[in-house]
Amino acid sequence: GIQVEQSPPDLILQEGANSTLRCNFSDSVNNLQWFHQNPWGQLINLFYIPSGTKQNGRLSATTVATERYSLLYISSSQTTDSGVYFCAVDNYGQNFVFGPGTRLSVLP
């Protein structure tokens, strides 16, 4: 089946810093989603982005499906951005497969 890798596994930032999280996948994908799991365990939708670029406030995402990766950009990070960021990919007819996540800690 499709393999999904995320990097870095852990990231520590000072408040106000910018960061880039990466999701690599081993095969063609039909769809891709980014989620934020906050410290209380809730999984929050960030982007549904099979290709192209989307922006939502301080967050933006780019998926280059032909090169099998997606990037999540967080600008001017805040302590509320802390948590785990997951990408999930759909491999044409298979169900979504989740990556292992990137754990982000934003320090005040």
Next chain:
Amino acid sequence: DAGITQSPRYKITETGRQVTLMCHQTWSHSYMFWYRQDLGHGLRLIYYSAAADITDKGEVPDGYVVSRSKTENFPLTLESATRSQTSVYFCASSTGRAGELFFGEGSRLTVL
């Protein structure tokens, strides 16, 4: 807008007992999913349903039973709970198999 709700949020049970986790969505999404989240394994699909009375296995279905008599409900039953089923369980829904997933708040189950 209630969205997708799970109950109970926390449950402690004993080995061998039957446990049912409930999931209810108000969006009329056709697809519903059950995932479990464990340290070291991430999120894994247990079962999913494309519509009422249509269910199918995911990656880790053993020990679980699902049903979907109504579009809005998708209960997950552990017929005889084992310690290895201690986990956080998430229900999700979407408009299609690869549509945007929306998750419930999770149910933390501990099997003693």
